[in-house]
Amino acid sequence: MQTTKQKIGFIGIGVMGKSMVRNLHKKGYTVKIFTRTKEKALDLLEEGIQWSNSVAELTKESDVIITMVGYPSDVEEVYFGSNGIIENAKKGSYLIDMTTSKPQLATDIYQQALEKGLHSLDAPVSGGDIGAQNGTLAIMVGGDKQAFDTVLPIFDVLGSNIILQGPAGAGQHTKLSNQITIASNMVGVCEAIIYAKKAGLNPSLVLDSISTGAAGSFSLSNLAPRMLKEDYAPGFYVKHFIKDMTIALESAQEMGLDTPGLNLSLSLYKELAENGEEDSGTQALIKLFDQ
Known part of the structure; x- marks a missing residue:
């Protein structure tokens, strides 16, 4: 064919x-x-x-x-x-x-x-x-x-x-590994931005420095700038990330694996969804930190 x-x-x-x-x-x-x-x-x-x-x-x-x-x-x-x-x-x-x-x-x-x-x-x-x-x-x-x-x-x-x-099934297991990685990373990105603001720094300049170093990630390079612009349009929906993390957590539990980072991120995103943000992009997580 x-x-x-x-x-x-x-x-x-x-x-x-x-x-x-x-x-x-x-x-x-x-x-x-x-x-x-x-x-x-x-x-x-x-x-x-x-x-x-x-x-x-x-x-x-x-x-x-x-x-x-x-x-x-x-x-x-x-x-x-x-x-x-x-x-x-x-x-x-x-x-x-x-x-x-x-x-x-x-x-x-x-x-x-x-x-x-x-x-x-x-x-x-x-x-x-x-x-x-x-x-x-x-x-x-x-x-x-x-x-x-x-x-x-x-x-x-x-x-x-x-x-x-x-x-x-191997593709799905790989994607769940991907989502587990992103889950904790998104919490770290939010904490880093808030820390920079509290320290009196320009968070955009901070991103310029740290996004190309060891802390670099897709979320830091692409989603953190959206956070700073208060652009919460969905590149990936909060509700779908919750779905993915829930599947990942269930799969991990079936294997007897403890995933504290995933647990924390899932609880935070559920709180975000309860605040009316389920149709926002995942970068809206910053709203829980920037108060």
């Missing part, structure tokens, strides 16, 4: 999904989309991207089906059942779930897909809205190497750091 001729179906047009679809379309792929709220996709339709009326319709017309939805329950809804992807996909199709979801769910999808003659990959991403726009996402993949190699040209459009981590 020549990838330039693969017809792609994309389900879920959120903050990141929309940019991912645009990048695929610009590279010449035929892309059809479906999302529960068609109004959110009107700008894409005006750009020449095609609409499907249901998951089943999109699946039947596609060679590669990419999903980027919100929660594990959403993943289950689009993959399973008589109207889902697995029941309606053509034999030999490639299914790529780029949602951050449960590793066991990724394994379940893989097994059911295999029984239907389908190829399944779990391929969650990191890089937020900026990475999605620039096509520089980190893509963490679980599944078979043959499937990975076949769709790698598609991944190359969407990301710049693409690694097959292991069998089904």
